Amino acid sequence: MLRIQNLVGGYSHPPIINGIDAEIKKGEFFTLLGPNGSGKTTIFKLITGQLPIMAGEVFLSSQSISSLSKLDKAKKMAVLTQEANVSFDYTVEEIIALGRYPHQTGFLKQLTKHDMALMDHVMEMTNITQFKKTPFRMISGGEKQRVLLAKALAQEPEILLLDEPTNHLDIKHTFQMLDLLKEQQQTMGLTIFAILHDLNVASLYSDRIALLHHGEFLEVGDVETLRKVNQLKKVYEVDVLSQSHPTIPKPQLLLTPNHSISPQPYDFKESYEIKQTKEFIHVQFNHPLKSISNGVIGDGIQWLTHFCNFHVKKNYHCDDPPKDVQTWMTKRNIPFEQALGMMTAVILEDVVIIEEKVNGIQLLAIVTAGVGNAVDITKQPITEPVQTIGTINTMLFIDAHFTDGALVNGLLSATEGKVKALTDLNIKDPLTKSMATGTSTDAVVLGLTQQGEKTPYAGSGTVVGRAIGQIVYKATHEATKKYLLRVNKGRYERKEESRCNRKD
Numbered sequence: 001m002l003r004i005q006n007l008v009g010g011y012s013h014p015p016i017i018n019g020i021d022a023e024i025k026k027g028e029f030f031t032l033l034g035p036n037g038s039g040k041t042t043i044f045k046l047i048t049g050q051l052p053i054m055a056g057e058v059f060l061s062s063q064s065i066s067s068l069s070k071l072d073k074a075k076k077m078a079v080l081t082q083e084a085n086v087s088f089d090y091t092v093e094e095i096i097a098l099g100r101y102p103h104q105t106g107f108l109k110q111l112t113k114h115d116m117a118l119m120d121h122v123m124e125m126t127n128i129t130q131f132k133k134t135p136f137r138m139i140s141g142g143e144k145q146r147v148l149l150a151k152a153l154a155q156e157p158e159i160l161l162l163d164e165p166t167n168h169l170d171i172k173h174t175f176q177m178l179d180l181l182k183e184q185q186q187t188m189g190l191t192i193f194a195i196l197h198d199l200n201v202a203s204l205y206s207d208r209i210a211l212l213h214h215g216e217f218l219e220v221g222d223v224e225t226l227r228k229v230n231q232l233k234k235v236y237e238v239d240v241l242s243q244s245h246p247t248i249p250k251p252q253l254l255l256t257p258n259h260s261i262s263p264q265p266y267d268f269k270e271s272y273e274i275k276q277t278k279e280f281i282h283v284q285f286n287h288p289l290k291s292i293s294n295g296v297i298g299d300g301i302q303w304l305t306h307f308c309n310f311h312v313k314k315n316y317h318c319d320d321p322p323k324d325v326q327t328w329m330t331k332r333n334i335p336f337e338q339a340l341g342m343m344t345a346v347i348l349e350d351v352v353i354i355e356e357k358v359n360g361i362q363l364l365a366i367v368t369a370g371v372g373n374a375v376d377i378t379k380q381p382i383t384e385p386v387q388t389i390g391t392i393n394t395m396l397f398i399d400a401h402f403t404d405g406a407l408v409n410g411l412l413s414a415t416e417g418k419v420k421a422l423t424d425l426n427i428k429d430p431l432t433k434s435m436a437t438g439t440s441t442d443a444v445v446l447g448l449t450q451q452g453e454k455t456p457y458a459g460s461g462t463v464v465g466r467a468i469g470q471i472v473y474k475a476t477h478e479a480t481k482k483y484l485l486r487v488n489k490g491r492y493e494r495k496e497e498s499r500c501n502r503k504d
Protein backbone atom coordinates (compact mmCIF):
# COMPACT_ATOMS: atom_id res chain seq x y z
CA MET A 1 0.00 0.00 0.00
CA LEU A 2 2.70 2.47 1.07
CA ARG A 3 6.35 1.74 0.40
CA ILE A 4 9.09 3.93 1.81
CA GLN A 5 12.38 3.35 0.10
CA ASN A 6 15.66 4.70 1.39
CA LEU A 7 13.93 7.96 2.33
CA VAL A 8 16.10 10.94 3.21
CA GLY A 9 14.76 14.37 4.12
CA GLY A 10 14.37 17.17 6.61
CA TYR A 11 14.40 20.90 6.87
CA SER A 12 17.98 21.62 5.81
CA HIS A 13 21.32 19.83 5.98
CA PRO A 14 22.01 17.54 7.72
CA PRO A 15 18.70 15.76 7.06
CA ILE A 16 16.51 14.56 9.91
CA ILE A 17 15.54 11.28 8.22
CA ASN A 18 18.52 9.26 7.13
CA GLY A 19 17.51 6.60 4.64
CA ILE A 20 14.62 4.64 6.12
CA ASP A 21 12.79 1.71 4.51
CA ALA A 22 9.35 0.40 5.38
CA GLU A 23 6.39 -1.23 3.75
CA ILE A 24 2.92 -0.65 5.13
CA LYS A 25 0.70 -3.42 3.84
CA LYS A 26 -2.87 -2.95 2.74
CA GLY A 27 -5.28 -3.24 5.68
CA GLU A 28 -2.69 -3.16 8.43
CA PHE A 29 -2.34 -0.91 11.47
CA PHE A 30 1.25 0.27 11.44
CA THR A 31 2.53 2.48 14.24
CA LEU A 32 5.53 4.77 14.31
CA LEU A 33 7.07 5.10 17.75
CA GLY A 34 9.96 7.22 18.91
CA PRO A 35 10.80 9.95 21.37
CA ASN A 36 10.19 13.67 20.87
CA GLY A 37 12.25 15.09 18.04
CA SER A 38 13.18 11.68 16.58
CA GLY A 39 11.62 12.64 13.23
CA LYS A 40 8.18 11.01 13.19
CA THR A 41 6.28 14.08 11.98
CA THR A 42 9.06 14.79 9.48
CA ILE A 43 8.42 11.35 7.89
CA PHE A 44 4.73 12.22 7.55
CA LYS A 45 5.63 15.59 6.01
CA LEU A 46 7.87 13.86 3.47
CA ILE A 47 5.09 11.42 2.59
CA THR A 48 2.40 14.09 2.22
CA GLY A 49 4.68 16.39 0.22
CA GLN A 50 4.82 19.14 2.85
CA LEU A 51 8.60 18.69 2.76
CA PRO A 52 10.64 17.85 -0.35
CA ILE A 53 12.23 14.41 -0.47
CA MET A 54 16.06 14.77 -0.60
CA ALA A 55 16.71 11.18 -1.66
CA GLY A 56 14.83 7.90 -1.95
CA GLU A 57 11.20 7.48 -2.83
CA VAL A 58 7.71 6.86 -1.45
CA PHE A 59 5.22 4.75 -3.38
CA LEU A 60 1.47 4.87 -2.82
CA SER A 61 -0.23 1.82 -4.39
CA SER A 62 2.90 1.30 -6.51
CA GLN A 63 2.86 4.87 -7.86
CA SER A 64 5.62 7.27 -6.91
CA ILE A 65 4.01 9.79 -4.60
CA SER A 66 5.81 12.69 -6.28
CA SER A 67 4.07 11.83 -9.55
CA LEU A 68 0.58 12.07 -8.01
CA SER A 69 -1.45 15.29 -8.08
CA LYS A 70 -2.74 16.73 -4.78
CA LEU A 71 -6.26 15.60 -5.68
CA ASP A 72 -5.17 12.07 -6.60
CA LYS A 73 -3.32 11.81 -3.32
CA ALA A 74 -6.35 13.10 -1.38
CA LYS A 75 -8.55 10.45 -2.96
CA LYS A 76 -6.33 7.72 -1.56
CA MET A 77 -4.79 9.22 1.56
CA ALA A 78 -6.20 11.26 4.44
CA VAL A 79 -4.03 12.89 7.06
CA LEU A 80 -4.85 13.82 10.63
CA THR A 81 -2.11 16.09 11.87
CA GLN A 82 -1.32 17.53 15.27
CA GLU A 83 -2.13 21.04 14.10
CA ALA A 84 -5.83 21.47 14.70
CA ASN A 85 -5.76 25.15 13.76
CA VAL A 86 -8.54 25.84 11.34
CA SER A 87 -8.19 29.45 10.31
CA PHE A 88 -11.76 30.15 9.17
CA ASP A 89 -14.76 30.18 11.36
CA TYR A 90 -16.20 26.98 9.94
CA THR A 91 -18.88 24.94 11.62
CA VAL A 92 -18.14 21.31 12.39
CA GLU A 93 -20.35 20.23 9.49
CA GLU A 94 -18.49 22.52 7.08
CA ILE A 95 -15.15 21.11 8.16
CA ILE A 96 -16.35 17.58 7.55
CA ALA A 97 -17.70 18.63 4.15
CA LEU A 98 -14.11 19.56 3.21
CA GLY A 99 -13.33 15.85 3.48
CA ARG A 100 -15.68 15.17 0.55
CA TYR A 101 -13.93 17.70 -1.69
CA PRO A 102 -11.56 15.28 -3.48
CA HIS A 103 -14.55 13.14 -4.53
CA GLN A 104 -16.75 15.98 -5.80
CA THR A 105 -17.15 16.29 -9.52
CA GLY A 106 -18.49 18.92 -11.89
CA PHE A 107 -17.89 22.64 -12.07
CA LEU A 108 -19.89 23.60 -8.97
CA LYS A 109 -18.58 20.77 -6.80
CA GLN A 110 -21.72 20.55 -4.71
CA LEU A 111 -22.42 18.01 -2.01
CA THR A 112 -24.58 15.15 -3.23
CA LYS A 113 -27.12 13.19 -1.18
CA HIS A 114 -24.49 10.46 -0.88
CA ASP A 115 -21.96 12.99 0.48
CA MET A 116 -24.43 14.23 3.07
CA ALA A 117 -25.44 10.73 4.16
CA LEU A 118 -21.77 9.81 4.53
CA MET A 119 -21.08 12.97 6.56
CA ASP A 120 -23.95 12.12 8.91
CA HIS A 121 -22.57 8.61 9.22
CA VAL A 122 -19.03 9.68 10.16
CA MET A 123 -20.36 12.28 12.61
CA GLU A 124 -22.40 9.58 14.28
CA MET A 125 -19.43 7.21 14.35
CA THR A 126 -17.21 9.78 15.99
CA ASN A 127 -19.99 10.90 18.32
CA ILE A 128 -20.04 14.57 17.27
CA THR A 129 -23.49 14.88 15.71
CA GLN A 130 -24.53 17.22 18.52
CA PHE A 131 -21.86 19.73 17.42
CA LYS A 132 -22.91 19.70 13.75
CA LYS A 133 -23.82 23.40 13.63
CA THR A 134 -21.31 24.57 16.26
CA PRO A 135 -18.33 26.68 15.15
CA PHE A 136 -15.17 24.58 15.27
CA ARG A 137 -13.42 27.14 17.50
CA MET A 138 -16.09 26.70 20.16
CA ILE A 139 -15.51 23.02 20.89
CA SER A 140 -12.89 21.42 23.15
CA GLY A 141 -9.49 20.06 22.06
CA GLY A 142 -10.70 16.46 22.29
CA GLU A 143 -13.90 17.23 20.37
CA LYS A 144 -11.83 19.00 17.67
CA GLN A 145 -9.72 15.86 17.35
CA ARG A 146 -12.86 13.78 16.77
CA VAL A 147 -14.13 16.28 14.19
CA LEU A 148 -10.84 16.07 12.28
CA LEU A 149 -11.02 12.29 12.36
CA ALA A 150 -14.57 12.47 11.02
CA LYS A 151 -13.32 14.74 8.21
CA ALA A 152 -10.54 12.24 7.42
CA LEU A 153 -13.03 9.35 7.37
CA ALA A 154 -15.43 11.35 5.17
CA GLN A 155 -12.60 11.46 2.65
CA GLU A 156 -13.01 7.65 2.28
CA PRO A 157 -9.26 7.13 2.05
CA GLU A 158 -7.49 3.84 1.47
CA ILE A 159 -4.81 4.86 3.92
CA LEU A 160 -5.09 7.10 6.94
CA LEU A 161 -2.04 8.89 8.35
CA LEU A 162 -2.60 9.84 11.98
CA ASP A 163 -0.12 12.03 13.84
CA GLU A 164 -0.84 11.47 17.55
CA PRO A 165 -4.60 11.11 16.99
CA THR A 166 -5.29 10.58 20.68
CA ASN A 167 -3.61 13.79 21.74
CA HIS A 168 -6.12 15.74 23.91
CA LEU A 169 -8.29 12.67 24.40
CA ASP A 170 -9.19 11.19 27.78
CA ILE A 171 -8.91 7.41 28.19
CA LYS A 172 -12.53 6.77 27.25
CA HIS A 173 -12.25 8.76 24.02
CA THR A 174 -8.77 7.40 23.27
CA PHE A 175 -10.11 3.86 23.36
CA GLN A 176 -13.30 4.85 21.54
CA MET A 177 -11.27 6.43 18.73
CA LEU A 178 -8.86 3.54 18.41
CA ASP A 179 -11.67 0.97 18.55
CA LEU A 180 -13.39 2.88 15.78
CA LEU A 181 -10.22 2.90 13.68
CA LYS A 182 -9.66 -0.79 14.35
CA GLU A 183 -13.21 -1.51 13.23
CA GLN A 184 -12.65 0.48 10.02
CA GLN A 185 -9.43 -1.44 9.50
CA GLN A 186 -11.05 -4.81 10.05
CA THR A 187 -14.36 -4.26 8.25
CA MET A 188 -13.42 -1.80 5.48
CA GLY A 189 -9.79 -2.82 4.96
CA LEU A 190 -8.59 0.67 5.88
CA THR A 191 -4.81 0.92 6.14
CA ILE A 192 -3.66 2.91 9.17
CA PHE A 193 -0.26 4.51 9.63
CA ALA A 194 -0.22 6.17 13.04
CA ILE A 195 2.22 8.04 15.23
CA LEU A 196 1.49 7.16 18.85
CA HIS A 197 3.31 8.10 22.03
CA ASP A 198 1.74 5.60 24.39
CA LEU A 199 3.62 2.33 23.93
CA ASN A 200 0.93 0.34 25.75
CA VAL A 201 -1.83 1.68 23.55
CA ALA A 202 0.37 0.99 20.50
CA SER A 203 0.80 -2.60 21.68
CA LEU A 204 -2.97 -3.07 22.04
CA TYR A 205 -3.95 -1.74 18.62
CA SER A 206 -1.04 -2.10 16.20
CA ASP A 207 -0.24 -5.01 13.93
CA ARG A 208 3.32 -3.82 13.49
CA ILE A 209 5.46 -1.05 14.90
CA ALA A 210 8.60 0.82 13.89
CA LEU A 211 10.89 2.34 16.50
CA LEU A 212 12.54 5.53 15.28
CA HIS A 213 15.81 6.68 16.81
CA HIS A 214 17.73 9.71 15.50
CA GLY A 215 16.04 9.51 12.09
CA GLU A 216 16.64 5.77 11.60
CA PHE A 217 14.56 2.68 12.29
CA LEU A 218 16.06 0.72 15.16
CA GLU A 219 13.35 -1.95 15.01
CA VAL A 220 10.48 -2.81 12.69
CA GLY A 221 8.31 -5.77 13.64
CA ASP A 222 5.15 -7.00 15.31
CA VAL A 223 4.21 -5.70 18.77
CA GLU A 224 6.30 -8.41 20.44
CA THR A 225 9.20 -6.11 19.53
CA LEU A 226 8.10 -4.13 22.58
CA ARG A 227 9.52 -6.92 24.73
CA LYS A 228 13.01 -5.79 23.70
CA VAL A 229 13.35 -3.52 26.69
CA ASN A 230 17.01 -2.76 26.07
CA GLN A 231 16.08 -1.04 22.82
CA LEU A 232 13.36 0.93 24.59
CA LYS A 233 15.76 1.91 27.38
CA LYS A 234 18.25 3.10 24.76
CA VAL A 235 15.68 5.11 22.83
CA TYR A 236 13.61 6.57 25.66
CA GLU A 237 16.26 6.58 28.42
CA VAL A 238 13.84 5.27 31.05
CA ASP A 239 13.81 2.19 33.25
CA VAL A 240 11.19 0.09 31.55
CA LEU A 241 9.93 -3.44 32.18
CA SER A 242 7.90 -5.48 29.70
CA GLN A 243 5.13 -7.70 31.04
CA SER A 244 2.22 -9.52 29.47
CA HIS A 245 -1.21 -7.95 29.62
CA PRO A 246 -3.12 -10.05 32.18
CA THR A 247 -6.01 -10.95 29.87
CA ILE A 248 -4.72 -10.68 26.30
CA PRO A 249 -1.44 -11.85 24.76
CA LYS A 250 0.13 -8.42 24.24
CA PRO A 251 3.15 -6.87 25.92
CA GLN A 252 2.60 -3.97 28.28
CA LEU A 253 5.33 -1.73 29.61
CA LEU A 254 5.81 -0.68 33.18
CA LEU A 255 7.96 2.26 34.09
CA THR A 256 9.96 2.64 37.27
CA PRO A 257 10.52 6.23 38.37
CA ASN A 258 14.03 7.44 39.15
CA HIS A 259 12.95 8.74 42.53
CA SER A 260 12.76 5.90 44.99
CA ILE A 261 9.31 4.95 46.25
CA SER A 262 10.59 1.92 48.18
CA PRO A 263 10.63 2.39 51.95
CA GLN A 264 13.86 2.77 53.90
CA PRO A 265 15.15 -0.66 54.98
CA TYR A 266 13.07 -1.82 57.92
CA ASP A 267 13.11 -4.55 60.56
CA PHE A 268 10.84 -7.37 59.42
CA LYS A 269 10.05 -8.50 62.98
CA GLU A 270 8.83 -5.03 63.88
CA SER A 271 6.80 -4.65 60.71
CA TYR A 272 3.71 -6.74 61.47
CA GLU A 273 1.02 -7.37 64.02
CA ILE A 274 -1.07 -10.52 64.36
CA LYS A 275 -4.63 -10.30 65.63
CA GLN A 276 -6.45 -13.51 66.41
CA THR A 277 -10.05 -14.15 67.47
CA LYS A 278 -12.38 -17.13 67.09
CA GLU A 279 -13.60 -15.64 63.81
CA PHE A 280 -10.44 -14.58 62.09
CA ILE A 281 -6.66 -14.24 62.02
CA HIS A 282 -5.42 -10.92 60.68
CA VAL A 283 -1.76 -10.22 59.92
CA GLN A 284 -1.18 -6.55 59.23
CA PHE A 285 2.13 -5.27 57.88
CA ASN A 286 3.43 -1.69 57.97
CA HIS A 287 4.60 -2.01 54.38
CA PRO A 288 3.02 -3.82 51.43
CA LEU A 289 4.48 -7.24 50.63
CA LYS A 290 4.81 -8.65 47.14
CA SER A 291 2.52 -11.66 47.29
CA ILE A 292 1.60 -14.68 45.26
CA SER A 293 -1.50 -16.53 46.28
CA ASN A 294 -4.67 -18.44 45.39
CA GLY A 295 -6.68 -16.61 48.08
CA VAL A 296 -10.41 -15.97 47.75
CA ILE A 297 -9.46 -12.33 47.28
CA GLY A 298 -6.00 -10.86 46.64
CA ASP A 299 -5.09 -13.75 44.35
CA GLY A 300 -2.31 -13.78 41.76
CA ILE A 301 0.73 -11.56 42.13
CA GLN A 302 -0.03 -8.41 44.09
CA TRP A 303 1.34 -5.98 46.65
CA LEU A 304 -0.71 -6.50 49.82
CA THR A 305 -0.63 -5.26 53.39
CA HIS A 306 -3.36 -7.30 55.13
CA PHE A 307 -3.57 -11.10 55.24
CA CYS A 308 -6.69 -12.73 56.73
CA ASN A 309 -7.91 -16.23 57.39
CA PHE A 310 -11.62 -16.35 58.29
CA HIS A 311 -13.35 -19.15 60.15
CA VAL A 312 -16.54 -20.44 58.52
CA LYS A 313 -18.98 -23.16 59.51
CA LYS A 314 -18.39 -26.64 58.06
CA ASN A 315 -21.56 -26.37 55.99
CA TYR A 316 -20.61 -22.90 54.67
CA HIS A 317 -21.98 -22.50 51.22
CA CYS A 318 -22.18 -19.32 49.28
CA ASP A 319 -22.44 -18.32 45.66
CA ASP A 320 -20.02 -15.45 46.06
CA PRO A 321 -17.18 -16.13 48.53
CA PRO A 322 -15.13 -13.05 47.46
CA LYS A 323 -18.11 -10.85 48.29
CA ASP A 324 -18.46 -12.51 51.70
CA VAL A 325 -14.78 -12.02 52.47
CA GLN A 326 -14.96 -8.37 51.43
CA THR A 327 -18.00 -7.87 53.68
CA TRP A 328 -16.26 -9.49 56.65
CA MET A 329 -13.22 -7.28 56.09
CA THR A 330 -15.25 -4.10 55.74
CA LYS A 331 -17.00 -4.93 59.03
CA ARG A 332 -13.57 -5.02 60.68
CA ASN A 333 -12.17 -1.92 58.95
CA ILE A 334 -9.72 -3.96 56.86
CA PRO A 335 -9.25 -2.37 53.39
CA PHE A 336 -10.00 -5.33 51.15
CA GLU A 337 -8.33 -3.69 48.13
CA GLN A 338 -5.01 -4.25 49.91
CA ALA A 339 -5.86 -7.58 51.44
CA LEU A 340 -5.63 -11.29 50.95
CA GLY A 341 -8.53 -13.38 52.23
CA MET A 342 -8.70 -17.11 52.91
CA MET A 343 -11.34 -19.17 54.73
CA THR A 344 -11.30 -22.35 56.77
CA ALA A 345 -13.60 -24.46 58.91
CA VAL A 346 -10.68 -25.34 61.17
CA ILE A 347 -10.82 -24.06 64.77
CA LEU A 348 -8.52 -21.02 64.66
CA GLU A 349 -7.18 -21.67 68.16
CA ASP A 350 -5.23 -24.53 66.59
CA VAL A 351 -3.23 -22.20 64.38
CA VAL A 352 0.53 -22.70 64.40
CA ILE A 353 2.72 -19.62 64.18
CA ILE A 354 6.45 -20.08 63.69
CA GLU A 355 8.95 -17.27 63.39
CA GLU A 356 12.47 -18.26 62.44
CA LYS A 357 15.73 -16.88 61.17
CA VAL A 358 17.50 -19.30 58.82
CA ASN A 359 20.89 -18.34 57.39
CA GLY A 360 20.11 -14.70 57.99
CA ILE A 361 16.66 -14.92 56.33
CA GLN A 362 13.72 -14.07 58.56
CA LEU A 363 10.57 -16.15 57.97
CA LEU A 364 7.10 -16.21 59.49
CA ALA A 365 4.76 -19.15 58.87
CA ILE A 366 1.10 -19.20 59.93
CA VAL A 367 -0.73 -22.44 59.22
CA THR A 368 -4.21 -23.75 59.98
CA ALA A 369 -4.78 -27.36 59.04
CA GLY A 370 -7.73 -29.66 58.70
CA VAL A 371 -7.47 -32.93 56.82
CA GLY A 372 -11.12 -33.99 56.68
CA ASN A 373 -10.93 -33.60 52.91
CA ALA A 374 -7.52 -35.14 52.42
CA VAL A 375 -6.97 -36.01 48.79
CA ASP A 376 -4.40 -38.04 46.93
CA ILE A 377 -4.32 -35.96 43.77
CA THR A 378 -2.65 -38.79 41.88
CA LYS A 379 -5.39 -41.35 42.62
CA GLN A 380 -8.76 -39.61 43.07
CA PRO A 381 -11.07 -40.28 40.13
CA ILE A 382 -11.29 -37.27 37.83
CA THR A 383 -15.00 -36.65 38.30
CA GLU A 384 -16.87 -33.98 40.20
CA PRO A 385 -14.75 -31.54 42.25
CA VAL A 386 -14.85 -31.74 46.04
CA GLN A 387 -15.66 -28.32 47.44
CA THR A 388 -16.25 -28.83 51.14
CA ILE A 389 -14.05 -26.94 53.56
CA GLY A 390 -11.44 -28.90 55.48
CA THR A 391 -8.36 -27.27 54.41
CA ILE A 392 -4.71 -26.40 54.96
CA ASN A 393 -4.18 -22.65 54.78
CA THR A 394 -0.55 -21.61 54.64
CA MET A 395 0.66 -18.04 55.06
CA LEU A 396 4.37 -17.59 54.67
CA PHE A 397 6.13 -14.25 54.95
CA ILE A 398 9.78 -13.85 54.08
CA ASP A 399 12.18 -10.96 54.49
CA ALA A 400 13.75 -11.41 51.05
CA HIS A 401 13.63 -10.11 47.50
CA PHE A 402 12.22 -12.62 44.99
CA THR A 403 11.87 -12.40 41.23
CA ASP A 404 8.50 -13.60 39.88
CA GLY A 405 10.19 -16.89 38.98
CA ALA A 406 11.42 -17.26 42.56
CA LEU A 407 7.87 -16.65 43.81
CA VAL A 408 6.69 -19.66 41.80
CA ASN A 409 9.72 -21.62 43.05
CA GLY A 410 8.77 -20.65 46.59
CA LEU A 411 5.27 -22.06 46.11
CA LEU A 412 6.78 -25.35 44.96
CA SER A 413 9.06 -25.48 48.01
CA ALA A 414 6.14 -24.72 50.34
CA THR A 415 4.03 -27.44 48.69
CA GLU A 416 6.83 -30.00 49.02
CA GLY A 417 7.12 -29.17 52.74
CA LYS A 418 3.34 -29.55 53.21
CA VAL A 419 3.13 -32.89 51.37
CA LYS A 420 6.01 -34.32 53.40
CA ALA A 421 4.28 -33.32 56.64
CA LEU A 422 1.11 -35.17 55.57
CA THR A 423 3.15 -38.23 54.58
CA ASP A 424 4.99 -38.32 57.90
CA LEU A 425 1.67 -38.12 59.74
CA ASN A 426 0.29 -40.93 57.56
CA ILE A 427 -2.65 -38.80 56.37
CA LYS A 428 -4.66 -40.79 53.87
CA ASP A 429 -7.25 -39.99 51.27
CA PRO A 430 -10.38 -41.64 52.75
CA LEU A 431 -11.66 -42.51 49.28
CA THR A 432 -8.56 -44.08 47.74
CA LYS A 433 -6.95 -45.15 51.04
CA SER A 434 -3.64 -43.98 49.61
CA MET A 435 -1.31 -41.31 51.05
CA ALA A 436 -2.83 -37.81 50.76
CA THR A 437 -1.00 -35.05 48.88
CA GLY A 438 -3.12 -32.22 50.30
CA THR A 439 -6.76 -31.37 50.89
CA SER A 440 -9.29 -30.44 48.26
CA THR A 441 -9.29 -26.70 48.99
CA ASP A 442 -5.80 -25.77 50.21
CA ALA A 443 -4.79 -22.12 50.05
CA VAL A 444 -1.37 -20.54 50.21
CA VAL A 445 0.19 -17.12 50.20
CA LEU A 446 3.83 -16.17 49.98
CA GLY A 447 4.53 -12.56 50.97
CA LEU A 448 7.94 -11.00 50.35
CA THR A 449 9.30 -7.75 51.74
CA GLN A 450 11.44 -7.37 48.59
CA GLN A 451 14.28 -6.09 50.75
CA GLY A 452 17.90 -6.95 50.01
CA GLU A 453 19.49 -8.55 46.99
CA LYS A 454 17.24 -10.06 44.33
CA THR A 455 16.91 -13.86 44.51
CA PRO A 456 16.15 -15.57 41.19
CA TYR A 457 15.57 -19.09 42.62
CA ALA A 458 13.82 -20.43 45.71
CA GLY A 459 13.64 -24.18 45.06
CA SER A 460 15.16 -27.01 47.08
CA GLY A 461 18.56 -26.27 45.57
CA THR A 462 18.70 -22.95 47.43
CA VAL A 463 19.07 -21.97 51.07
CA VAL A 464 15.86 -19.96 51.03
CA GLY A 465 14.00 -22.79 49.26
CA ARG A 466 15.01 -25.29 51.94
CA ALA A 467 14.14 -22.77 54.65
CA ILE A 468 10.66 -22.47 53.11
CA GLY A 469 10.20 -26.24 52.83
CA GLN A 470 11.33 -26.80 56.42
CA ILE A 471 9.27 -24.08 58.10
CA VAL A 472 6.15 -25.10 56.17
CA TYR A 473 6.81 -28.75 57.07
CA LYS A 474 7.10 -27.91 60.76
CA ALA A 475 4.03 -25.66 60.86
CA THR A 476 1.86 -28.06 58.83
CA HIS A 477 2.98 -31.05 60.88
CA GLU A 478 2.16 -29.34 64.14
CA ALA A 479 -1.13 -27.82 62.95
CA THR A 480 -2.28 -31.18 61.55
CA LYS A 481 -1.38 -32.92 64.80
CA LYS A 482 -3.45 -30.37 66.74
CA TYR A 483 -6.35 -30.99 64.36
CA LEU A 484 -6.07 -34.78 64.75
CA LEU A 485 -5.93 -34.47 68.52
CA ARG A 486 -9.07 -32.34 68.55
CA VAL A 487 -10.90 -34.73 66.22
CA ASN A 488 -9.85 -37.81 68.21
CA LYS A 489 -10.74 -36.10 71.49
CA GLY A 490 -14.14 -35.22 70.04
CA ARG A 491 -14.65 -38.81 68.96
CA TYR A 492 -13.63 -40.08 72.40
CA GLU A 493 -15.95 -37.61 74.12
CA ARG A 494 -18.86 -38.56 71.89
CA LYS A 495 -18.22 -42.26 72.58
CA GLU A 496 -18.06 -41.65 76.32
CA GLU A 497 -21.27 -39.66 76.17
CA SER A 498 -23.14 -42.44 74.40
CA ARG A 499 -21.67 -45.04 76.83
CA CYS A 500 -22.96 -42.98 79.78
CA ASN A 501 -26.32 -42.54 78.09
CA ARG A 502 -26.57 -46.32 77.60
CA LYS A 503 -25.75 -46.95 81.30
CA ASP A 504 -28.46 -44.49 82.34
Ligand SMILES: Nc1ncnc2c1ncn2[C@@H]1O[C@H](COP(=O)(O)OP(=O)(O)OP(=O)(O)O)[C@@H](O)[C@H]1O
Pocket residue numbers: 011016034035036037038039040041042043
Ligand atom coordinates in the same frame (compact mmCIF):
# COMPACT_ATOMS: atom_id res chain seq x y z
N1 LIG B 1 10.00 23.54 10.73
C1 LIG B 1 11.14 23.04 11.20
N2 LIG B 1 12.34 23.60 10.86
C2 LIG B 1 13.49 23.10 11.29
N3 LIG B 1 13.59 22.02 12.10
C3 LIG B 1 12.47 21.43 12.46
C4 LIG B 1 11.18 21.90 12.05
N4 LIG B 1 10.24 21.10 12.57
C5 LIG B 1 10.90 20.17 13.30
N5 LIG B 1 12.21 20.35 13.23
C6 LIG B 1 13.25 19.53 13.89
O1 LIG B 1 13.25 18.23 13.32
C7 LIG B 1 13.47 17.24 14.29
C8 LIG B 1 12.38 16.20 14.18
O2 LIG B 1 11.15 16.81 14.44
P1 LIG B 1 9.78 16.03 14.32
O3 LIG B 1 8.69 17.03 14.49
O4 LIG B 1 9.79 15.21 13.08
O5 LIG B 1 9.90 15.07 15.58
P2 LIG B 1 8.82 14.11 16.20
O6 LIG B 1 9.45 12.78 16.32
O7 LIG B 1 7.54 14.17 15.44
O8 LIG B 1 8.66 14.74 17.63
P3 LIG B 1 7.40 14.88 18.63
O9 LIG B 1 7.22 13.55 19.25
O10 LIG B 1 7.90 15.88 19.60
O11 LIG B 1 6.23 15.34 17.84
C9 LIG B 1 13.51 17.96 15.62
O12 LIG B 1 14.84 18.09 16.02
C10 LIG B 1 12.90 19.31 15.33
O13 LIG B 1 13.50 20.31 16.13
